[in-house]
Amino acid sequence: MTTDDSDMSATHPNAIKLRDAIDAVNRGSLDVGDAFAPDLVWRIVGSHPLAGEYHGLDSWRALMRKRSELTGGTYRPQPQAWLGSDRHVFCFLRLTAQRDDGREIDTSHVAVFRMGADGLAHEFWDVSSDQQVEDAFWT
Amino acid sequence: MECHGNTGRVRDALEAFNRGDLDAYREFFDDDVVWFVRGTHPMAGAYRGIEALFDYFAQARRVTGGSLRIDPIDIVADDRHAGVIARVRASRYDERTLDIEMTEAFTFSGEGRVKEFWALATDQAVVDEFWA
Numbered sequence: 337m338t339t340d341d342s343d344m345s346a347t348h349p350n351a352i353k354l355r356d357a358i359d360a361v362n363r364g365s366l367d368v369g370d371a372f373a374p375d376l377v378w379r380i381v382g383s384h385p386l387a388g389e390y391h392g393l394d395s396w397r398a399l400m401r402k403r404s405e406l407t408g409g410t411y412r413p414q415p416q417a418w419l420g421s422d423r424h425v426f427c428f429l430r431l432t433a434q435r436d437d438g439r440e441i442d443t444s445h446v447a448v449f450r451m452g453a454d455g456l457a458h459e460f461w462d463v464s465s466d467q468q469v470e471d472a473f474w475t
Numbered sequence: 476m477e478c479h480g481n482t483g484r485v486r487d488a489l490e491a492f493n494r495g496d497l498d499a500y501r502e503f504f505d506d507d508v509v510w511f512v513r514g515t516h517p518m519a520g521a522y523r524g525i526e527a528l529f530d531y532f533a534q535a536r537r538v539t540g541g542s543l544r545i546d547p548i549d550i551v552a553d554d555r556h557a558g559v560i561a562r563v564r565a566s567r568y569d570e571r572t573l574d575i576e577m578t579e580a581f582t583f584s585g586e587g588r589v590k591e592f593w594a595l596a597t598d599q600a601v602v603d604e605f606w607a
Contacts, residue, residue, distance in 0.1 A: 343480035345551035381595060419551035419558055426551050426558030428580065444591070446558055446580035463578055465511055465593040 350451050351420030358427065362413060366397045373456040382467055384474035406474070407433040413445075425449040425457070431464075433473070441473040481552035481583055485559060488589075493544050495536065501529060505588040514599055516606035538606075539565040548576070557581040563596075565605070573605040 345351060357371035378390040378399065386406075390399050403411055410433050417428040427447040434440050443464050450459040464470045484503060491499040510522040510531070518535065522528045535543055543565040551558045559579040566572045579594040596602045 343482050343552045343554065345482070346553045348551075351551075417553050417556045419553055419556060421549050421551050423549050424551065424558070424560060426556075426580075428556045428558070428582070444580075444582075444593070446578070446593070448558065448560075448578055461578065461595065463580060463593060463595040465580075465591070467513060 345419035345421065345426075346417065348420030348422075348425075350422070350425050350449075350455065351418040353455070354420070354425040354427070354449055354457060355415070355418040358413075358415070361400070366400060368393070368396075371457060372396070373452060373454065373458045376457060377459045379459070379461040381461060381463070382471050382474070384471045386474050406435065408436060410434040413447075420451075423451055425451060435473065439473055441469060443469055481554065481557045481581075481587065482550050484583075484587060485550050485552065485557045485581065486547060489545050489547055489561075492532075493546070495541055497529065497532060497536075500532070501525065503589055504528065505584045505586075505590045508589055509591050511591075511593040513594060513596070514603045514606070516603045518606050519603075539567055542566045545577075554587075555583050555585075557583070567605070571605055573601065575601055 353371050357368050361368065372393060374393060376393060376396060378396050380387045386399070386403065390396050412432045414430045414432070415427050416430065419426045425448070429445050429447060430442070431445055432442050443466050445462055445464050447460065447462045449457040452458045488500060488503040504525050506525050508525055508528055510528050512519045512522070518531065522531045546562045547559055548562055549560040559581070561577050561579060563577050564574045576597045577594050580592065581589050582591040584590050
């Protein structure tokens, strides 16, 4: 066994940093300056009104507010694992949310943060296991 | 195998795939695996069960003349999950080529076999065009 082959990802400092930052976001904080770089690019994949690239922290905060509005505060990412390396952090999660008209979502995701040498997240993208369900929910 | 972990397991699985050893590759999968292929091309969709999955792998290798290669750039894992950033390359007889980066998510059973997979390419339109 080489060091490379042992599964140490869950205790990597980048994983712990992003886990703590996103825990705070999920409790309602939008203060992420010690984990996210000012030039953050946050990519929402798909074919729906929220899809696209959000540049910088103000644009990211506006997206968080919009998402919360659209789901009446029911947006619940439930992280199952935070795994990090020097270059990336992966969060495996289950997402549940509801819209006012009764539409619901319950999907598996992996959220990925690209980490810079400064120890901050510079890029984010999220991979849903079912993009069609995702697109229908947010449209 | 126990001390190897899922990081090593993913690396070994991709090596088996890249050398075309589908019998060795098969050992890494649960019988009830579900494999999601994103996109609008003819091979996109959900493959349920190891037989359906290996029919798909065989077809993907056939249309690329065995040239499909997946080289990991970064792997993170724990006992039930692995996240992979990989460079995926392939070519077809009509000279279409593919060279993209993919984000891949794997979940594992307690026995260390792949139960579920989903992924995202940096440019889905390129992927759809290649497999069309």
